[in-house]
Amino acid sequence: MVCDISLGDHDSGDGPAFFVILPVGIIVVGLAFWFEATFAPPYWLRLVIWLPVTLALSLVLLPPLKAWLIAQHYRHNLPSDRLVGNDEP
Numbered sequence: 001m002v003c004d005i006s007l008g009d010h011d012s013g014d015g016p017a018f019f020v021i022l023p024v025g026i027i028v029v030g031l032a033f034w035f036e037a038t039f040a041p042p043y044w045l046r047l048v049i050w051l052p053v054t055l056a057l058s059l060v061l062l063p064p065l066k067a068w069l070i071a072q073h074y075r076h077n078l079p080s081d082r083l084v085g086n087d088e089p
Contacts, residue, residue: 005074007070007074010070010073010074010078012066012069012070012073015065015069016062016065016066016069017062019061019065019069020057020058020061020062020065023061024054024057024058024061027057028050028053028054028057031053032046032050035049
């Protein structure tokens with residue numbers, strides 16, 4: 001379904017990045033500690049495993065969280081001029 005709602009004026013800011021950093025950090029750090037304690041892998045293997053996992057989780061979670069945040073702005077009728085720091089009355 002296509003609608004004529006313009007969401008281009010709504011800026012999500014750094015909110016989605018914040019909401020991605022927290023769960024991805026908790027998941028990756030927890031698994032990395034467990035993996036280190038269990039297997040004690042070499043440094044190159046740590047890089048090969050955790051860098052792609054971190055990037056993949058971040059890239060998968062970021063678009064839905066950004067869409068959710070913009071949808072919340074629209075749902076709660078937050079004016080777009082409040083989002084960009086416009087201090088004029």
